[in-house]
Amino acid sequence: MTSLPASTGTKLGLVIDLDTCVGCHACVTACKGWNDQGYGAALSDQNPYGADPSGTFLNRVHSYQVVPDDAPPQIVNFPRSCLHCEDAPCVTVCPTGASYKRAEDGIVLVNEDACIGCGLCAWACPYGARELDMDAGVMKKCTLCVDRIYNETLPEEDREPACVRTCPTGARHFGDLGDPHSAVSQLVAARGGFALMPEQGTKPTNRYLPPRPKDRPDQASLLAPLLDIKATGFAGWLDKVLGKI
Amino acid sequence: MNPAPSVIVFTVLSGLGFGFLACLGTGLLHPTGWTAFFVWGFGYALAVGGLVASTFHLGNPQRALLAFSQWRTSWLSREAWAAVATLLVLAPVALSDWLGLGLPRGFGWVGAGLAAVTVLCTSMIYAQIRAVPRWHDWSVPLVFLAFAAAGGAMLSFHPQLAMLMLVVLAMAMLLHWRRGDGAFAKAGSTLSTATGLGTIGTPSVFELPHTGGNYLLREMIYVVGRRHAHKLRTIAAGLAVAAPMFSLLLLPEGVAVVVAVACHLVGAFVQRWLFFAEAEHVVGLYYGKR
Numbered sequence: 001m002t003s004l005p006a007s008t009g010t011k012l013g014l015v016i017d018l019d020t021c022v023g024c025h026a027c028v029t030a031c032k033g034w035n036d037q038g039y040g041a042a043l044s045d046q047n048p049y050g051a052d053p054s055g056t057f058l059n060r061v062h063s064y065q066v067v068p069d070d071a072p073p074q075i076v077n078f079p080r081s082c083l084h085c086e087d088a089p090c091v092t093v094c095p096t097g098a099s100y101k102r103a104e105d106g107i108v109l110v111n112e113d114a115c116i117g118c119g120l121c122a123w124a125c126p127y128g129a130r131e132l133d134m135d136a137g138v139m140k141k142c143t144l145c146v147d148r149i150y151n152e153t154l155p156e157e158d159r160e161p162a163c164v165r166t167c168p169t170g171a172r173h174f175g176d177l178g179d180p181h182s183a184v185s186q187l188v189a190a191r192g193g194f195a196l197m198p199e200q201g202t203k204p205t206n207r208y209l210p211p212r213p214k215d216r217p218d219q220a221s222l223l224a225p226l227l228d229i230k231a232t233g234f235a236g237w238l239d240k241v242l243g244k245i
Numbered sequence: 246m247n248p249a250p251s252v253i254v255f256t257v258l259s260g261l262g263f264g265f266l267a268c269l270g271t272g273l274l275h276p277t278g279w280t281a282f283f284v285w286g287f288g289y290a291l292a293v294g295g296l297v298a299s300t301f302h303l304g305n306p307q308r309a310l311l312a313f314s315q316w317r318t319s320w321l322s323r324e325a326w327a328a329v330a331t332l333l334v335l336a337p338v339a340l341s342d343w344l345g346l347g348l349p350r351g352f353g354w355v356g357a358g359l360a361a362v363t364v365l366c367t368s369m370i371y372a373q374i375r376a377v378p379r380w381h382d383w384s385v386p387l388v389f390l391a392f393a394a395a396g397g398a399m400l401s402f403h404p405q406l407a408m409l410m411l412v413v414l415a416m417a418m419l420l421h422w423r424r425g426d427g428a429f430a431k432a433g434s435t436l437s438t439a440t441g442l443g444t445i446g447t448p449s450v451f452e453l454p455h456t457g458g459n460y461l462l463r464e465m466i467y468v469v470g471r472r473h474a475h476k477l478r479t480i481a482a483g484l485a486v487a488a489p490m491f492s493l494l495l496l497p498e499g500v501a502v503v504v505a506v507a508c509h510l511v512g513a514f515v516q517r518w519l520f521f522a523e524a525e526h527v528v529g530l531y532y533g534k535r
Contacts, residue, residue: 003318018442028454053457060454062531064436068446075451078440080531089375095321096311114311117304119464120321123246126376126434128528131460137304194441197527199433200375208441 004091005103011178012105012144013084013205014164015187019212020171023063023077027163027172031059031081031142034162039147040112044135056133058082058142059163066211076211079172081163082129082142083196083204084108090121090130090141099139106178106205107146112138126200149174177205246377247467248521251301257513259295260364260389262288263331264397267360269342270335270353274401281342288400289332289339296328320373324366331359364393371520378432379524384421388520391417392485392513399506404493407505415486418516422478429525429535439530450533465526466534477519485512 035058036042045055059081067073084101088108091099098114099121101107110121115138122130122139130141145161148154158165164172175184184207187193193207231239266288268274276284300306313329315322335356341348368389371380395410436450437443489505489512496504529535 025454054459055457056460057455062440062450062454063452064440064442064448065451066442066446066448071446074445076440076442076448078442080454092318093321093373095313095315095319095325096308097315098311114308115305116308116312118312118321119302119304120370122460122464123526124374124376126527128461128465128531132304132464134460139304196441197434197438199438200527210441210444 004086004088004101005106008086008101008103008106009178010105010176011084011086011205012107012149012175013177013184013207014081014144014161015173015175015177015184015193015207015209016079017171017173017191017209018076018078019209020169021061021077021079022169022171023061023075024168025061026166026168027079028057028059028061030162030166032057034145034148035140035143039143040110041133041136041138041140043140044133046134054134056131056140058129058131058140060128071214071216074211074214079163080127080129081206082108082125082144083127083202083206084142084144086203086205087201089124089126089202093120093124095120107144108141109143109146110139110141112136115139126197126202127204144174177207246521246524246526247464248518249302251298253514253517253521255295255299256367256389257295257392257510257517258291258298259328259367260393261396261400261510261513262291262293262295263328263360263363264393264395265400266292266331266335266397267357267393268397268401268403270338270355270357270360272350272353273398273403273406276342277345278343281339285339285342292328292332320366320369324363324370327359327363327366331356331363334359361390361393364389375432376527377524378428378434378527379425381432382421382424382428384417384424387417388414388421388516392516395486395489396506396509396513399489399493399502399509402498402502404498404501407493408490411486411490415482418478418482418486425523429527432527434527434530436530436533439527453532461528462532466529466532467522468534469522471523474519474523477515481512481516481519483512484508485516488512 032043043056047053062078062080064076064078065073066076084106088101091101096114096116098111117132117137119132130139133140149159160174164174173184176182177185188207191209193209195204269288300309312322312325316326337348338353338356365386368386372385375381391414395414398407398410436448440448442448488508492501492504525535
């Protein structure tokens, strides 16, 4: 149960393009919306209209400022959710067998009927991917929309995670990262996709694509040629005279 | 990490309880008759009381029995088994002491060994977590075992062993604090590795994903206690080690043990509160907090 599968041939996961993400939080809303119905306990909110609202989300979008050594700062929007790690520490710590990684596709899931809500798996996850639902008392995490991706009652174009389906800029990609020929694997190879916190030894499946290098014009400022104004005629004569006084 | 009262009570009381039961098992303290009934009962009450407290923070405690199922991989599950095994193996020894059945002490030694394994499993629940660098260290089991041994020896009215174990405990705590202070940096996780943006430049938090609180901030990004960490360390060491030592040296025997255990217990609670409050989870990096 909470032993990890030796290896999973198929490794379903997400590839998130940090170059394209505009930080609109549509994926957050779509995720909350889809996971409020159907699979498992609904994602509850506590005091949603009060002074101190709080709630369970499976996906959160951070914004970071990055300052390169020799260029102006840039803003990077950064969605954070479960990375469906190969060596998932959240699975092995679970005392009840509720937390498990599927051998067939590598998705890390929680069997809510067996979850005692001890929170140890959330402690074990370096990425903050798991949140205990305060209403149901069970651990919630990204399911990679397991109830969408294999759901034959949905039109084929909808058989991908809600966050991927909804992303208006196409910054989120879903596929098999275990297959080197899949579209997502090729995208990762082409764009230099990376894993988060590799030093934690979790071997994440999800990959992030770095922001593309910004253009760096030769001049210090695009406006520089416009600023170098040479006055002519009467204004030029005036400029010369006033400069000498 | 959030210092949840249930977990603090659990680790402190069950640690002391299993330490005391181990001492009773080996015959370090060998009560007979009704004294044995109450002394053993006290040990069982501490151990079981701690275990019961640990269920208070569960979201669904009615399914707690499922926690016995994953002993192959989970330290929490192993702890559950070790605790029950200890309590069962020591039960005949306790009965024998109470009713004078003359059971060979070998059973007691096995029980004592299991009690040590239980405390080790408790400590490994925390020490296994790599995402909390301060905990992911062999000094954590050392501290937990030293607390159990020192507390057990004191409750067993064995001042010499208690003094020795208190010295071991002091060294273990110092070691844990010293190693813990450099652990986060040594683990190598930074906002650069957490976001992978370090290859472009120096990342910093621009805007948080949500304005309100959430489970992560409450449970893993607890920053209240660290400001006074050094004062609290002094208080913990003073109460858990120094005060019991002085009282064992200076006071008459009966009073000495009561005072020593009382101080030690308060010190243990302070140390354990700090153990959680001081521990930083790497997820805090995403929020620009530690």
